[in-house]
Amino acid sequence: MLTNLWYVAEWSREVKDKPVRVKLLGQNFVLFRDKTGKVNCLSDVCIHRGGSLSKGWTTERDCVACPYHGWEFDAEGKVKFIPSRGEGAPVPERARxxxxxxxxxxGxxxxxxGDLPEEERYPIPDFPxxxxxxxxxxxxxEYNWTGSADRVLENGIDISHTAFVHPGFGYPEMADKNKILKVDRGEYWGSSDNVLYPPQLSGNLGLMKLFRADKAATNVTPSFFLPGYCVRLHIKINSWMETIxxxxxxxxxxxxxxxxAIQARNFFKWRIFDFGAKxxxxxxxxEDGAIVSELSPNYLPETLEHEVSVEQDKFMSAWxxxxxxxxxxxxxxxxTKAMKPFEGEKAFTIPSPARRANPHLNWALETVPLVAPIRSSAPVQEEETPEPELA
Structure with a gap:
């Protein structure tokens, strides 16, 4: 699990007038809206006696109140009011x-x-x-997986599995015909152009079978983005029908x-067709979830040393x-291994921008430990996907 990235915490519609708990990167957070309608996010641990802020309420001060002793935290994580001390009483600088x-x-x-300043953050992916x-x-x-996000993202950009996992998208006998045409990548994203030969379309009261013949060449472009661990799959069904x-x-x-997940289509845009699309x-x-939940090891291998890859895997290698x-x-x-001995004994938090900007403060909560970077002048070496192994 990586810090210093944007992640989706919840659907907008789910956060209304009450605090909402969400769990990301193994930590709990509280979401709450202020009077302007803006959503705020704080660590879900009151630094007084460990109360869960998400079980509290929002206040007239535009704060979220802890249900244990009523301490109120504003959108910046600062305590604005301690009921036991009374109105106007000073608040310790460390109380944040x-x-x-x-x-x-x-939506x-x-x-x-993470704690990066705004100008150093990767952007949220575009979805015009x-x-x-x-x-x-x-x-x-929405879909909930038993599997690491690294594995889930890789599954989403893997075109070659469709011939075996998704009967509606591929034939096993066409696996060698499906091709990667081009791969592009940047610092935090990648994209590939592919041609597949899927079965005839079905659905929408039988209308779909009229729009693509069996095994007709179909252009498919999967893309990935490190921010949000996003996958964008663009399918050009024919010359005028597309889905993303x-x-x-x-x-x-x-x-x-x-x-x-959001599926967008440029055809049959009436509400009556939404149920079938969903x-x-x-x-x-x-179908993907059943496969990913059984992968071994559970987590993405750090190198190709213990796997055998072929040229059709080069886009996953880019990821x-x-x-x-x-x-x-x-x-x-x-x-996460360094945190396990303290499970149930110590509360951790993800470092925030304010923590980097205020290193002099004696923050109450300890930040999650990070795997130390490899201190080397040489950059990470390219892992070229090998040519197929021959018997």
Whole structure:
């Protein structure tokens, strides 16, 4: 699990007039709206006696109150009022918890979990089709995985598995015909152009079978983004029909992932077709989920040393290398092994921008330990996907 990235914490519609608890990167957080409607995010640990702020309430001071002793925390994580001391009483400078930047986009609440200043943060991925209601019809769905977010993201960009896992998208006998045409990548993203030969379309009262013949060449472009652990899958069904699946894959903990997904289509945009679209997309997630939950090891291997890869795996290798660079060069990976001996004995928190800006404060909560970056002048070496092994 990586820090210093944007993650989706919850659907916007789920945070109203009461605090809401969410779990990300193995830690609990509280979301609450202030009087302006803005969503705020704090660590869900009161530094007085460990109360859960998400079980409290919002106050006239635009704070969230702890249900244990009523301490009130504002949007910056500072305690504004201690009831036992009375109105106007001073508040210790140390009485604060970590607060995290938030944005609402695509009907989702995004939270930046890290201490980087704004100018150094990777951006939230673009999804322009979501706002283009004249040409696209978006529907929301959610899926919960038993599997690490690293594995979930890799599954989402793996085109070659479709011939075996998804009967509606591929034939096993066509596996060698499906091709990666091009791979592009940047510092925190990657994209590949592919051609697949899927079965004839089905659904929508039988209308879909009229729009793509069996095994017709179909252009598919999967993309990944480190912020949000996002996958964008763009499928060009034919010359005028397209669909996009955009999902943000939030690491709840090491082996649990919550996917916030939006499917957008530029055809049959009437509400009557939403149910079928959601049902088919949920079925695809379920087919993937059954595979990912059984993968061994549970977590993504750090190198290709203990796996055998072929040329069709080069896009997944691009994802793995970008991830590795942020672990080995930037040191953003949470060291969950170092935390296990303190489970139930010590509360941790993700470091926030305010913590970096105020290093002189004696913060009450300890930050999660991070895996130390590899101190070397040489950058992470490219992991070239090998040529197929021959018998």
């Amino acid at each position: 918890i970590d607060a995290y930047p938030t944005e609402e986009r695509y 989702m609440i995004w939270v930046f979990l 089709e979501y706002e283009d209601s004249d040409n696209w019809r978006p529907i929301e769905l 699946i955009f999902d943000a894959n939030t690491p709840v903990d090491e082996n649990t992932t919550r996917s916030f 049902k088919r997309t949920t079925k695809v997630f379920g 793995r290398m970008i991830r590795r660079k942020h672990i080995e060069e930037k040191g953003w990976k949470i060291d």
